[in-house]
Amino acid sequence: MQVKVEEKVLNENQRLAAELRRRFRDHHVFCINLISAPGSGKTSLLERTLAALPDSTRIATLTGDIQTENDAKRLARAGFPVKQIVTGGTCHLDARMITKAIADWDLDQIDTLVIENVGNLVCPSSYDLGEHAKVVMLSVTEGEDKPLKYPSIFVKAELCVINKMDLLPYVSFALEQAKANARRVHPDMEIIETSCTTESGLRQWLDWLEQRRHRALGLVDAPAVSA
Numbered sequence: 001m002q003v004k005v006e007e008k009v010l011n012e013n014q015r016l017a018a019e020l021r022r023r024f025r026d027h028h029v030f031c032i033n034l035i036s037a038p039g040s041g042k043t044s045l046l047e048r049t050l051a052a053l054p055d056s057t058r059i060a061t062l063t064g065d066i067q068t069e070n071d072a073k074r075l076a077r078a079g080f081p082v083k084q085i086v087t088g089g090t091c092h093l094d095a096r097m098i099t100k101a102i103a104d105w106d107l108d109q110i111d112t113l114v115i116e117n118v119g120n121l122v123c124p125s126s127y128d129l130g131e132h133a134k135v136v137m138l139s140v141t142e143g144e145d146k147p148l149k150y151p152s153i154f155v156k157a158e159l160c161v162i163n164k165m166d167l168l169p170y171v172s173f174a175l176e177q178a179k180a181n182a183r184r185v186h187p188d189m190e191i192i193e194t195s196c197t198t199e200s201g202l203r204q205w206l207d208w209l210e211q212r213r214h215r216a217l218g219l220v221d222a223p224a225v226s227a
C-alpha cells in the first residue's frame with residue numbers, strides 16, 4: 001500500500017517536473033539543483049557565486065529548508081532575485097514547490113536558476129525538479145566514504161563539489177579516496193575542489209556553470225571566465 005502511494009507521488013512529481021523542464025526550455029532558463037548534507041556549504045558557495053558575478057547577470061536562486069528564512073536572507077544581500085521555500089518538515093524539494101515558488105517570476109528575465117535543496121543526501125535524489133543538472137556537494141568534514149554510502153545522489157549528479165578544502169590539513173579526510181569513491185559509483189563524475197573561505201576553486205566552479213549553461217541551452221561555446 002505504502003509503495004503504491006509513493007509511486008503515485010513520484011509519478012505526479014515526474015509530470016510536474018516535465019512541465020517545469022518544458023518551461024525552462026521555452027524561456028531559455030538553465031536550472032541546476034544543488035544537493036548536499038546539512039551544512040556542507042551550499043549557501044556559502046552560492047553567496048560567493050553571486051558576489052563574483054556582474055550585476056547584469058540574470059541569475060535567481062531558490063533555497064529550501066525545513067524551517068527558517070535564513071538562507072534566503074543571506075542570498076538576498078547580493079541583490080539578485082531569491083525565494084525561500086520552507087517545507088515545514090519535508091526533507092526535500094519537489095516539483096510542485098518549485099512551480100509555486102516561481103509562479104510570479106518572469107522567466108524571460110532569468111538566464112540561470114540555482115535551486116539549493118534541503119540539506120539531505122537521500123530524499124532530494126528521488127525528486128526531479130526539471131533541472132538540467134544535479135550537483136552534489138561533499139565537504140571534507142563528512143568523510144570520504146559518503147559516495148559509497150549514499151550512491152543514488154552521486155550516480156545522478158553530474159558534478160561533485162568537494163568543499164571546505166581549507167580544512168583539509170586539520171581533518172583525516174582521504175581526498176584521493178573520496179574522488180575514487182565518487183568515480184566508483186559514477187565513472188564520469190566531474191569533480192571541483194572549493195573553499196568558500198579562501199575562494200579556491202571558485203573560478204573553476206563559475207566556469208563550469210557558464211559552460212554547462214551554454215551546453216544546456218545549445219548556445220555557442222562559452223568563453224572561460226577565468227584567464
Ligand SMILES: Nc1nc2c(ncn2[C@@H]2O[C@H](COP(=O)(O)OP(=O)(O)OP(=O)(O)O)[C@@H](O)[C@H]2O)c(=O)[nH]1
Nearest residue numbers: 037038039040041042043044119163164195196197
Ligand atoms: N572552513 C570552511 N567553512 C565553510 C566553508 N563553506 C561553508 N563553511 C561553513 O560551514 C557552515 C555551513 O555553511 P552553509 O553554507 O550554511 O551550509 P549549507 O549547506 O547551506 O547548510 P544547510 O542549508 O543548513 O544544509 C557555515 O558555518 C559556513 O561558514 C568552507 O569552504 N570552509
Ligand SMILES: [Mg+2]
Nearest residue numbers: 042043071116
Ligand atoms: Mg543552506
